[in-house]
Amino acid sequence: MEFLLSSAVGLLTAAGVYLVLRARTWPVVLGLALLSYATNVFLFATGRLVLNRPPVISPEALAYTDPLPQALVLTAIVISFAMTAVIVVMALRSFLESGSDHVDGEDQPVPAENRESTEGRA
Amino acid sequence: MAHVPAQTARPPLLRRWFPHPLLSLALTLIWLLLINSFSAGGLLVGLILGIAIPRLTSNFWPDRPKIRHYGKALRYILLVIGDIVVANIQVARIILFRPVASLHTCWVSVPLSLTNPEAITVLAGTITMTPGTVSCDLSADGRALLVHCLDAPDAEAAVREMKDRYESRLQEIFP
Amino acid sequence: MEFINELVVAALIVVGASFALVGSWGLVKLPDLMSRLHAPTKATTLGVGGALVASMVYFLALNGTLSIHELLISLFLFLTAPLTAHFLAKAWLHSQQPKDLPQPENRNWSTFDAGSERH
Amino acid sequence: MTHWIIAPVVLPAIMAPILLMGARHDMVLARIFSIASTVALLGIALALTTMVSDGTILTYALGNWVAPFGIVLVADRLSVMMLVLTAVLALAVLFFAIDGSDRDGRHFHALYQFQLMGINGAFLTGDFFNLFVFFEVLLIASYGLMVHGGGPARMKAGVQYVVINLVGSTLFLIAVGMIYSVAGTLNMADLAVKVPHIAAGDQALLQAGALLLLLVFCIKAALIPVHFWLPGTYANAPAAVAALFAIMTKVGAYCVIRLYILAFGADAGAATWLAAPWLLPAALLTLVLGMTGVLAARRLGQLAGFAVIGSMGLLLTSIALFTPIALSAALYYLLHSTLAGAVLFLIADLVARRRPGHEDGLSVAPGFTQLKLLAGAFFIAAIAATGMPPLSGFIGKLLMLDAALDSVHAAVIWTLILGTSLIAIIGFGRAGSTLFWKSTGEPGSFPEHAEKNSLSLIAIGLLLAGCVGLTLFAGPLTTYLDATAEQIFATDQYIEAVLGNTVLPGGSL
Amino acid sequence: MIEYAIYYAYVAISLGLLLNLWRLFKGPGSVDRVLAVDTMVINIIALIIVYGIQTGSTMYFEAALLLAMFGFISTVAYCKFILRGDVIE
Amino acid sequence: MSLALIVILPFLGAILPALMIRAGRNACATSTFTVTLLAFLLLMTHAPAVFRGEVLQARWEWIPQLGLNVNFFLDGLGFFFASLILGIGLLIITYARFYLAKEDPMGSFYSYLLLFQGAMVGIVLSDNILLLLIFWELTSLSSFLLIGYWKHLPEGRQGARMALTVTGAGGLSMIAGMLILGHIAGSYDLSVILQHKEAIQASPLYLPALLLILGGCFTKSAQFPFHFWLPHAMAAPTPVSAYLHSATMVKAGLFLMARLWPVLAGTDEWFYLVATTGLITMLIGAWIALFKDDLKGLLAFSTVSHLGLITFLLGLGSPMAAVAAVFHILNHATFKAALFMNAGIVDHETGTRDIRKLGGLMTLMPIAGTLATIAAASMAGLPLLNGFLSKEMMLEEAAHTAWLGNDWIVPALATLAACFSVAYSFRYIVHVYFGKPAGETPRHPHDPPFGLWGPPALLVVLVVLIGLFPATVAGPLVATVAGAVIGSPLPDYHLAIWHGLTPALGMSAIAVAVGLGLLAGYLKVRKLWSAGPHPEAKAMFQAVIAAAVSVAQKITHGLHNGSLQRHLAFAIGAAVVVGFGAFAAASHAPGQRELLPAAPVAIVVWLLLVGATIALVALHRQRLVSLIAIGVIGMVVSLAFVYLSAPDLALTQISVEVVTVILMLLALNFLPKETPVESSGGRRLRDGLIAALAGIGVGGAAWAMTTRDAATLSGYYLEQSVPGGGGTNVVNVILVDFRGFDTFGEIIVLGIAALTIYALLDGATRGAVGRKLAAWVPDQARSADRHPLMLVVATRVMLPLALMVGAFIFLRGHNVPGGGFIAGLVVAIALIMQYMASGYSWAAQRMKVDYHALIGIGVLIAAATGIVSWLADYPFLTSAFDHFHLPIIGEFELASAMAFDTGVFLTVVGAVMLALANLSRIGGLTETPVPNEGPMEPDLSATHPREH
Numbered sequence A: 001m002e003f004l005l006s007s008a009v010g011l012l013t014a015a016g017v018y019l020v021l022r023a024r025t026w027p028v029v030l031g032l033a034l035l036s037y038a039t040n041v042f043l044f045a046t047g048r049l050v051l052n053r054p055p056v057i058s059p060e061a062l063a064y065t066d067p068l069p070q071a072l073v074l075t076a077i078v079i080s081f082a083m084t085a086v087i088v089v090m091a092l093r094s095f096l097e098s099g100s101d102h103v104d105g106e107d108q109p110v111p112a113e114n115r116e117s118t119e120g121r122a
Numbered sequence B: 001m002a003h004v005p006a007q008t009a010r011p012p013l014l015r016r017w018f019p020h021p022l023l024s025l026a027l028t029l030i031w032l033l034l035i036n037s038f039s040a041g042g043l044l045v046g047l048i049l050g051i052a053i054p055r056l057t058s059n060f061w062p063d064r065p066k067i068r069h070y071g072k073a074l075r076y077i078l079l080v081i082g083d084i085v086v087a088n089i090q091v092a093r094i095i096l097f098r099p100v101a102s103l104h105t106c107w108v109s110v111p112l113s114l115t116n117p118e119a120i121t122v123l124a125g126t127i128t129m130t131p132g133t134v135s136c137d138l139s140a141d142g143r144a145l146l147v148h149c150l151d152a153p154d155a156e157a158a159v160r161e162m163k164d165r166y167e168s169r170l171q172e173i174f175p
Numbered sequence C: 001m002e003f004i005n006e007l008v009v010a011a012l013i014v015v016g017a018s019f020a021l022v023g024s025w026g027l028v029k030l031p032d033l034m035s036r037l038h039a040p041t042k043a044t045t046l047g048v049g050g051a052l053v054a055s056m057v058y059f060l061a062l063n064g065t066l067s068i069h070e071l072l073i074s075l076f077l078f079l080t081a082p083l084t085a086h087f088l089a090k091a092w093l094h095s096q097q098p099k100d101l102p103q104p105e106n107r108n109w110s111t112f113d114a115g116s117e118r119h
Numbered sequence D: 001m002t003h004w005i006i007a008p009v010v011l012p013a014i015m016a017p018i019l020l021m022g023a024r025h026d027m028v029l030a031r032i033f034s035i036a037s038t039v040a041l042l043g044i045a046l047a048l049t050t051m052v053s054d055g056t057i058l059t060y061a062l063g064n065w066v067a068p069f070g071i072v073l074v075a076d077r078l079s080v081m082m083l084v085l086t087a088v089l090a091l092a093v094l095f096f097a098i099d100g101s102d103r104d105g106r107h108f109h110a111l112y113q114f115q116l117m118g119i120n121g122a123f124l125t126g127d128f129f130n131l132f133v134f135f136e137v138l139l140i141a142s143y144g145l146m147v148h149g150g151g152p153a154r155m156k157a158g159v160q161y162v163v164i165n166l167v168g169s170t171l172f173l174i175a176v177g178m179i180y181s182v183a184g185t186l187n188m189a190d191l192a193v194k195v196p197h198i199a200a201g202d203q204a205l206l207q208a209g210a211l212l213l214l215l216v217f218c219i220k221a222a223l224i225p226v227h228f229w230l231p232g233t234y235a236n237a238p239a240a241v242a243a244l245f246a247i248m249t250k251v252g253a254y255c256v257i258r259l260y261i262l263a264f265g266a267d268a269g270a271a272t273w274l275a276a277p278w279l280l281p282a283a284l285l286t287l288v289l290g291m292t293g294v295l296a297a298r299r300l301g302q303l304a305g306f307a308v309i310g311s312m313g314l315l316l317t318s319i320a321l322f323t324p325i326a327l328s329a330a331l332y333y334l335l336h337s338t339l340a341g342a343v344l345f346l347i348a349d350l351v352a353r354r355r356p357g358h359e360d361g362l363s364v365a366p367g368f369t370q371l372k373l374l375a376g377a378f379f380i381a382a383i384a385a386t387g388m389p390p391l392s393g394f395i396g397k398l399l400m401l402d403a404a405l406d407s408v409h410a411a412v413i414w415t416l417i418l419g420t421s422l423i424a425i426i427g428f429g430r431a432g433s434t435l436f437w438k439s440t441g442e443p444g445s446f447p448e449h450a451e452k453n454s455l456s457l458i459a460i461g462l463l464l465a466g467c468v469g470l471t472l473f474a475g476p477l478t479t480y481l482d483a484t485a486e487q488i489f490a491t492d493q494y495i496e497a498v499l500g501n502t503v504l505p506g507g508s509l
Numbered sequence E: 001m002i003e004y005a006i007y008y009a010y011v012a013i014s015l016g017l018l019l020n021l022w023r024l025f026k027g028p029g030s031v032d033r034v035l036a037v038d039t040m041v042i043n044i045i046a047l048i049i050v051y052g053i054q055t056g057s058t059m060y061f062e063a064a065l066l067l068a069m070f071g072f073i074s075t076v077a078y079c080k081f082i083l084r085g086d087v088i089e
Numbered sequence F: 001m002s003l004a005l006i007v008i009l010p011f012l013g014a015i016l017p018a019l020m021i022r023a024g025r026n027a028c029a030t031s032t033f034t035v036t037l038l039a040f041l042l043l044m045t046h047a048p049a050v051f052r053g054e055v056l057q058a059r060w061e062w063i064p065q066l067g068l069n070v071n072f073f074l075d076g077l078g079f080f081f082a083s084l085i086l087g088i089g090l091l092i093i094t095y096a097r098f099y100l101a102k103e104d105p106m107g108s109f110y111s112y113l114l115l116f117q118g119a120m121v122g123i124v125l126s127d128n129i130l131l132l133l134i135f136w137e138l139t140s141l142s143s144f145l146l147i148g149y150w151k152h153l154p155e156g157r158q159g160a161r162m163a164l165t166v167t168g169a170g171g172l173s174m175i176a177g178m179l180i181l182g183h184i185a186g187s188y189d190l191s192v193i194l195q196h197k198e199a200i201q202a203s204p205l206y207l208p209a210l211l212l213i214l215g216g217c218f219t220k221s222a223q224f225p226f227h228f229w230l231p232h233a234m235a236a237p238t239p240v241s242a243y244l245h246s247a248t249m250v251k252a253g254l255f256l257m258a259r260l261w262p263v264l265a266g267t268d269e270w271f272y273l274v275a276t277t278g279l280i281t282m283l284i285g286a287w288i289a290l291f292k293d294d295l296k297g298l299l300a301f302s303t304v305s306h307l308g309l310i311t312f313l314l315g316l317g318s319p320m321a322a323v324a325a326v327f328h329i330l331n332h333a334t335f336k337a338a339l340f341m342n343a344g345i346v347d348h349e350t351g352t353r354d355i356r357k358l359g360g361l362m363t364l365m366p367i368a369g370t371l372a373t374i375a376a377a378s379m380a381g382l383p384l385l386n387g388f389l390s391k392e393m394m395l396e397e398a399a400h401t402a403w404l405g406n407d408w409i410v411p412a413l414a415t416l417a418a419c420f421s422v423a424y425s426f427r428y429i430v431h432v433y434f435g436k437p438a439g440e441t442p443r444h445p446h447d448p449p450f451g452l453w454g455p456p457a458l459l460v461v462l463v464v465l466i467g468l469f470p471a472t473v474a475g476p477l478v479a480t481v482a483g484a485v486i487g488s489p490l491p492d493y494h495l496a497i498w499h500g501l502t503p504a505l506g507m508s509a510i511a512v513a514v515g516l517g518l519l520a521g522y523l524k525v526r527k528l529w530s531a532g533p534h535p536e537a538k539a540m541f542q543a544v545i546a547a548a549v550s551v552a553q554k555i556t557h558g559l560h561n562g563s564l565q566r567h568l569a570f571a572i573g574a575a576v577v578v579g580f581g582a583f584a585a586a587s588h589a590p591g592q593r594e595l596l597p598a599a600p601v602a603i604v605v606w607l608l609l610v611g612a613t614i615a616l617v618a619l620h621r622q623r624l625v626s627l628i629a630i631g632v633i634g635m636v637v638s639l640a641f642v643y644l645s646a647p648d649l650a651l652t653q654i655s656v657e658v659v660t661v662i663l664m665l666l667a668l669n670f671l672p673k674e675t676p677v678e679s680s681g682g683r684r685l686r687d688g689l690i691a692a693l694a695g696i697g698v699g700g701a702a703w704a705m706t707t708r709d710a711a712t713l714s715g716y717y718l719e720q721s722v723p724g725g726g727g728t729n730v731v732n733v734i735l736v737d738f739r740g741f742d743t744f745g746e747i748i749v750l751g752i753a754a755l756t757i758y759a760l761l762d763g764a765t766r767g768a769v770g771r772k773l774a775a776w777v778p779d780q781a782r783s784a785d786r787h788p789l790m791l792v793v794a795t796r797v798m799l800p801l802a803l804m805v806g807a808f809i810f811l812r813g814h815n816v817p818g819g820g821f822i823a824g825l826v827v828a829i830a831l832i833m834q835y836m837a838s839g840y841s842w843a844a845q846r847m848k849v850d851y852h853a854l855i856g857i858g859v860l861i862a863a864a865t866g867i868v869s870w871l872a873d874y875p876f877l878t879s880a881f882d883h884f885h886l887p888i889i890g891e892f893e894l895a896s897a898m899a900f901d902t903g904v905f906l907t908v909v910g911a912v913m914l915a916l917a918n919l920s921r922i923g924g925l926t927e928t929p930v931p932n933e934g935p936m937e938p939d940l941s942a943t944h945p946r947e948h
């Protein structure tokens, strides 16, 4: 089980990283989403893997899984959701502004006529 | 949460508090289903929610659909459940045992007598849930239903069955 | 009695699971989307339905606890399954624009009827 | 018990929703609320300063749950100093913003208050997951502020800024997970207690986690090679926001100071001084690259951005020496570079507004109104930023050079600090003479419609006065900072203050 | 007996899920893929219910309930997107 | 106190001219003059004490930790320099009043001048080398302003930048040297340092310190090879050249060498570094001066040469040489300042400084001509003038100096330099004032007003007086100053015109003769000069700077090309390196934890995840498909949470998933629907490699972590959850109680996200973007059916149902999986479904909720729950709960955490709705809005009138 989880986390990370490195906002956003799955599961796994022992106190239960990582992951899920929402809308607005969803751009160079003349270089 | 649109006249008090009495009842029941137990406290909360939620959402369901015969409605539900079981078995058989080439798939247009939107919806749903048919679209004027049949050698018969078995019953239930 | 209960539960589970599998198989086997649409909307509904009823019986009879909230899921599924199919069909109609559709009397199917655009 | 510790977090957290609800449609009201809140924050920070100036470490157990189980806030000299710095900067920048740019988009003041809340929380918290939460608060508020007003270039830069930081947040969580998985705690003081006893077989996980966390802080602190977000972000953000962001890089530096002395410092067993070998080369490289960028910049805003990178390199160089004296010097420089960095962006913006078609490009353009005033302000700011005498930059540099003398790497550090100073001088000299001395002769089209921007000039004046103040009161300040540095290195005091009355249950689950 | 039934169910539903995955890969159209995912949701609900029976826990019921609700909503959203581009208009 | 006042006065006074300029140019100049005069007089009040050999001190603490204190002291050397600075300053101020043109901004000129003056006085009076450094750099800064005073002239700007660069670099070198020096001596106070000669010279750090300090001195005093900036600084107005570049600033380096002479001089290192540099500079400066056609250029190189001369003397390290150095400093200041002012007069009167265009001015401006002749003769070293005396002393010292065992090379070179010196001095006289004019000058010259010739005349008087009566006029001063420099008893010397037939006299004679010869054959010599290579310092400097800038730009713009991909590749690459590096560097042992068996269903779920992930990467260019795949992954992850005992996480993940999908669909409407293939194969390979390494790293860490036993605090939470937190769902109790502060931050994050989204979208409705949106044409065919009837009907039923579920999940959260956050999402999704079914405007019309306010109220409620604890003097967010009993209803629990959770709930609903509603609102901008009253039956109402 541990191997399944670890390899899944690894795969999600790898896929996320690969997509994040693409040249358009959309795959980047997808990559970020994958990365947030990966980290959430990773963080969750810090409580180790336990079957059928949810951290809900009950007289019958013999043992519980570590509740703290779950609480942390919950916070992390919410935050990454908020972040995803913002980046999606930001990507949208950026696309609307510039008409392009490229993220592999060049700096806009200063127009040639405004450049420093030779003496300005000293 | 919701405000009554200004253009509509204020409905009577009872109507305002219980825009959908049946819904309120259903919600209270659903609450009991949800909490998976029965207690006085639970019932109270269920009642409060059952009253509050329809009231809060009444703007989104402005007109109360009238149901003429509750008994017929119940019978209709039972009929449909039975048909669903049959449908599943039929379709399962088709999927498992019939070669694809032997299927008589076809489109049919089912002219509608029903006008009530709720009724049309129920009919469309029923058609989809029962043997070999999926209701795919409504005509723009709401007078016909486009249905896809998975295996209907006789399209006319299929249309007739739909109208007789379901639509006529629904016409009795909905005014 | 317990055996009967177990038998019922087991049977329901087996039947439900079988339907689930058949539905998914139909999804693979059937040749076009409209045909495929028939498979999951039915088979899987009954599949899940079977499992849900099994769960209710199980908790009621074998566990001694009344578990009726499964009904709610059934309700949801029964309410939504036709809608899902309806929408998938409309989406398919819109994206494929099939030519062999029967025409309704006055207006076209709403997916195509530009006249229904109210502006 | 004093509840003042949490006030720097709660006050803006309440003020922002009030701004959201009450003052959303009334800019005047919003400005008044925003300023009042920021002034109050300054007052609270100063009050806290008096409380901790005798060396007391105040703690605050949220929800009355003892550390390490609950979240604890810690106010010591360092955190309180950061609060004061934040408030001062925020107040000055707010003056600039209410000169009109707060109208460019929605919710400026609410976002601003949330931003302050996040920053203050990050400085106060003693729990590193809570630190993550506050990081996110300050980041997301910064996203909103960064794109305030919009425009293609700004949006594009904004997307980059957000994406980089999202990757950083991801890394943060992974690092926290790795540390938690072997240390089993989220409390910094508790971590400091546990790190020395971590089994040898678990060290790799622990140290990898800790160093990845360091990398996250370095992203915030704009250290090479994770500094790339900064120039574009700062150059394209609204000026007031870029100026406020001067404190954001310091949040990264603060976290490095806090965690890598407390938990991975002198008594960390196998992880002793974990950060040093990684941090120092990166910091020095950052210093060089930052100042190189100053020389290469084509716009004033860009120049200011690279100057900030360079100053972060310098700051972290001194931090990376991990000695009390170097830390004290670094803290002085931290105060200085925050104010000096911020003012550059404000000046760049006023210049840009007066040179339509040229903006802040380092190109020859017609003269403009208030040229002399802005030239003077730039000259002073440049003196501060390049570390020329007599302003605080020089003193900070002297302090750091002096502190680095004991290092085995003194020669390299000195050479780079002094060499990059020269590059900075050349860069700033070029920029200033092009912008303020050269002009095409004909008066610009702008002067007639020029605003006086009195409030903006006040903001610039306040920040420059801050630099002067740092210079004049360098004596008492260094005394305070020496004490601060000593307190940070006396990790026992911190641990005692946080965990003093907690009986730790032994063993693992 | 129930144990065996549950194992059977796991195998059957899992197979079903893998078939859904195949359809997801294969497509060919977006609608096919939406259908595949929709079916997957329903299979997963079944899986959760069976798991609940196996563990004798009602803890997972809400997960199934929400999946049922939200699976529907996302399917509708995908379809609405294919139909109109604008999911909410 | 008054010592400090001398330093501070010019600084304080610097404001005056800037203010007084409004009262006129005279007022401006007068105020400047007065300030300087005041400082000068203050200084003079100390003269008796200084001449008595006393050392005055004034000390204030500034930064004691650093050893940087405001300590001043006044001894002979300081007094001498301060007098020069302030005395010549008075003359310059007067001169400048008449020199500056009407359009020159005089206020700032005098302000800069006073700043400079203050800095210079500061240097010479500092008793703390760090303080001295501050003043040192201030001279660089103020001279930058002065040189660049005529900012419209490119030469001015370039000269200023060059001077700043060179002296700035020197200053930095000096900082290092001084810090080392202070480190060796254990104090930064000069008076202390001067006591530690042995310790300093014995220290291994002596040579580095010496090199670094000399770096500062040589650049400031324009010593070879740093001399090139000085001539270019001549772009400054002449008063500036006269003041800074002959009398004061360039002497700062000399001052410092003299100041530190007692502790640094006397070693071989000192001799070979300083004396050699001085000698070379003296020679080269004089040689180049001979061929400068610009009057000020000639004087500038002459200054370089004389500075070299003095440096040479100081470098010799003998007391006698030191005396000579001091004497020459005084003499040079007098004649050179006079000559600079004279050059200014010529420029002012004729409109040119080009020697080739000048000639025969003696007849036109006899006063100026006479003054120039005397001063230049002194510069040439003709007897009866002060220049002669100190030059003789220099030659005398040179005659006795051996260099690497060779005892003729130094005298020879010194003599040669003297020859050139004579030649260019006479050239100044002959080619300007005698002979016939080479052509028409731009202006017709005549003697200037007294204001311009008075100051140089005063200096020329001194030239003559000292030359005639050296012992009387300069004797006491030289003795006092030299005493201060040497720090030990003075050598036996006397200042006199006649020392007998010494070697020096012979060398002088040769110099005069050869010099005159050179001038006579000037044209031939000049040809020789022209034939040789002339490294043009300015061009070289500019080339170096340009190269530096170009390299900097290549590095900077090459690295920072604005590509997000590159930034991310670096960041992730760094994480990979740091992660693996740190892992490899530390000890690691495989975990011992007993592993969970992998159930077949788990394997299938894993396969689903892997399959969906691969599908996503493979199909990511089809954006809708990628979104579908993401949905699957999210679902599988929530399934994993279910399986691994985390029901709360599963619920949250499922809910978040839907909202995310809807949000992305809304955005995708406007975005391109396909991602083109852009990156090259190599790029993809690189990215794949980074991705694989990152995946292996994180996956490996997960493996390492999950396979070892845990250390955790969870026992406490499990124990305390019910008794301390009043809830059985420990995760929820942690969220709203143990770590409620995290949640507080978390909802704020969500709220801010919504505000940001709102601001972003609101901004998109206006301006250019708004127009773009209005003109937007959908890039895909749209179906006619906006609001399918079946959905509308179904939603009517589902909305109340979903709200019920929301309420359910909210109320139970504290004890079983659920809670405010998930409930908020459920409710929001239910509402969104309503929007989806009936359209934005229809739904919005019926739901007049201010989502901003909802967020605000939510946060405020959460905060208020926290603050209420203050009333009982408990910390923020301290919870309280109790169990109550009511008839019929039975026992129930009320907890303050519920109020907190309500805040969470409201914020979540508000935030999600604000974001989604606004996102859908901009969709509405793209078409003419139609208020859809009855979204349910588009045309039914027409065909079938409704009964209601």
Ligand code: NA
Pocket (backbone or CB within 6 Å): B087, B126, B127, B128, B129, B130, B131, B132, B133, B134
């Ligand atoms: Na059917």
Ligand code: NA
Pocket (backbone or CB within 6 Å): D062, D063, D064, D065, F737, F738, F877, F878, F879, F880
């Ligand atoms: Na509490």
